[in-house]
Amino acid sequence: MNAMTERPVALTSSEDVRRLLRAGDEIALLDLREEGPFAAAHPLFAVNLPLGRIEERIAGLVPRRDAPVVLYDDGEGRVARALPVFAALGYGNVSVLEGGLAGWRASGGEIFIDVNVPSKAFGELVEHVRRTPSLPAPELQARIARGDDLVILDARRFSEYHVMSIPGGQSVPGGELALRVRDIVPSAATTVVVNCAGRTRSIIGAQSLVNAGIPNPVFALRNGTIGWTLAGLELDHGATRVGEAPTHANVARARDAAATLARRTGVRLIGPAALSAFQADPGRTVYRLDVRAPEEYAAGHLADFRSAPGGQLVQATDEWIGVRHGTIVLTDDDGVRARMTGHWLRQLGWREVYVLDDWADLPRATGPEPLLLAGPLPESEPVSVAGLLAERAAGGGPLVIDLAASPAFRKGHVPGAVFAIRPDLPGHPRLEGADIVLTSPDGLAARLAAPELARAGLSVRVLEGGTAAWQAAGQALETGLDAGRALSRPEDVYKRPYEGTDNAAAAMQAYLDWEFGLVAQLERDGTHGFSVLE
Template structure:
């Protein structure tokens, strides 16, 4: 037993982790720090799972309790605290990375910055290998000003597009492009330009259309909205243009191209019987993902399938899939989006990718995606919003601690609430007679965290329904984050230089410069297993 850990643990050598990554064996390499430190340095296939979010997130990321897990931090002691949590949740194959992050470095492991790096590095590799066509912001602007026959398609999530977009652009999230482009640009003479905020979704979206064999000239907007901004051009804000329903004829054409691509990439098709066999197979981590839009998912979806819109799944695979080399089953209801997504996941090195080709007789569900919790929620004492509002007006008001992500806290919180990260909760800092009320946006994280304080003898309650219930009751919210009163540093969320409207020019340029160097980093790392399909497009 290692003295620094509360339980006997196995130590995983860096060489073992690298071998599993290279050789296609399942492994979940979990970084227990907050997203800010994670984004500053981590191995390529590390998945960020902050210590205080384990119970909320690990059920989706690592659904198989005997999957091989390797934990690390950077010497902060988070691994020691996580081990008993994982053991209590039933995870049985947990190791600790030898030497943590520093051990990875000392063993010659490559270290990456930013988030969703495998997908971003892969996008750069695709452009490098395929020579994905692109157009500079200034040239696109001039052509739009001249009134040329051009459609601009924004491959990001609708919310990102609504925040800022290229003038005239229409929201067509990545997996929708091949399904809908023929209706949006029916003339083969129409130039199609695909953009995102930076580079990856522009490149992958453009190459999707090239691979799918559409006859139009297709270009990625070079460097996306960042490139547009750096060129001194103005973005639109609040745009709501979306693609309409595709015509049956064009769906058939898109399906034929997607089927050909998926076959070439090695995506396999299965029905219900084969799906049941995969689910029953020991030693296999299975991810069932619905790649349609969130709105379609809520209308109706297959039970047991999570919502993972295809464009985002390719862009941020590690937000849904925690076990590298796990098995992926994709579903749609058109035969295009799952196959297009699958053909990219195969190139991203996922060895077993399946498309469910028939929904017949499979059980359905409606409504938003259920939260995948690794254990039942604990029983806790709650307080209603009106009762709490009244208590906050008294001399002995409780302390409200909000466990929301820091950007969410800044946008709105219960007046007087203090920001905290769950793993930093300092119970000893409060007079035990005052009591604490925990909250978070939906109340789930607060319910999970409450026993931590209760075990230390601190009177703790949870705001029923979370901060959302306070807002829904029409009570006022306070904005901002007073770092002098906060219980934690607001490093839980990495400030992306390609999202939002307040990014510094230097940060945007530095981000682009970093992306340009990712292909060389991949070569040095040597664990990625990426391949890029060549000799396409398919016949349209």
């Protein structure tokens, strides 16, 4: 990141941002701070893109280089450092939010906390409008104890479910619910309870089944695993129960229901020709998303489509889509999941939502989602694991700086490495005269950061293959994060009150209280464009 060159900086007022949002015009409002400060205060449709992760994430969030982008921070100077990065990457329609976050607040703009807020606020609105049925934790526990005819479906990602779950629950991520539920329930009389960690995925999951017209009684578990814990009930840990795969007959039933919902909400079907036309349109930002499970995506997918499992896409749209009112093209191979996901995205205010139903003659690929870098990966001076070990054995060795996210650093890093957030490195007094080796989980973030330090006159190399290579060579990892040795505060990741097993009861209750107030905040904000199907 070079210092900002002398050039006129285009400004966009907060009022203009709100006007564009209400008008349905494309706009990407990007917050350049770390996730911790972002979660403490931001506009509703701001998308978090930390300064040090721009090259890694911008191509996915904003694939069209001349899409209108508005940058802001809260006076930390990150906008000035980001502008030349965007320019070097070819983004030519970039402006700065006048006055930054303080200007937004001063102009009367509503301020939101937490992350993935549009989806969470929408979930609260859905419950408010649809009166989505729910059960409190003690009532569900009583039904379990009586041996009632019920199934508990956990709508989170399997990794979250595996950490903690409702006893007897099975993993059926939200995008899979309408596809699989008919093969999971023993009968039409079986009660279905959908849960997540907090509220949103419980509500959206339960309402998905109601919308899909299954005959069973359906409930959301009120307040999810948070509500279960606050009621003094014990959670399971390490569960591996997975919902049944769907049969052909039930896929057909689910497809009919999903098609009806797609038509009612304005989701449109397209073929390859229309997709090509969208991609050729210079004024249209297009997102191509495969909503199936990640393992299905890896087994075979359409080239240039990203993996975005439907339940997570509805829960955290801003993790995939950076341009509000961009064009969204969804696909699957069953005719259910893309339509179900699309019917929610339309209600979330996305005006252009399409389902690509025909894969004929389109190029395919296999394997995990490819890396989407906005520019070429820069060259850097490497050091091998063996080389680093030899230098350490000879005495001392270089200063190893790990640019992993703080949770990954805590989980395991090269022994002696120090934690840092990339924007904090230039000018840091502890780097003067140091022999520096940068690393990161796969080495990518380290390679992206190295040239900036080299331009500042520092001696910097990159560990080949990153920390993964260190571990693959049979070397032990160190755990924890020593704040006294770290070069940055670990504010890069916001600690969710609904994830993990060590959350304080007061924090969990405060989170629920905040969610209950989101509908009122939406009314005050006035830019959301949500429209709940009734």
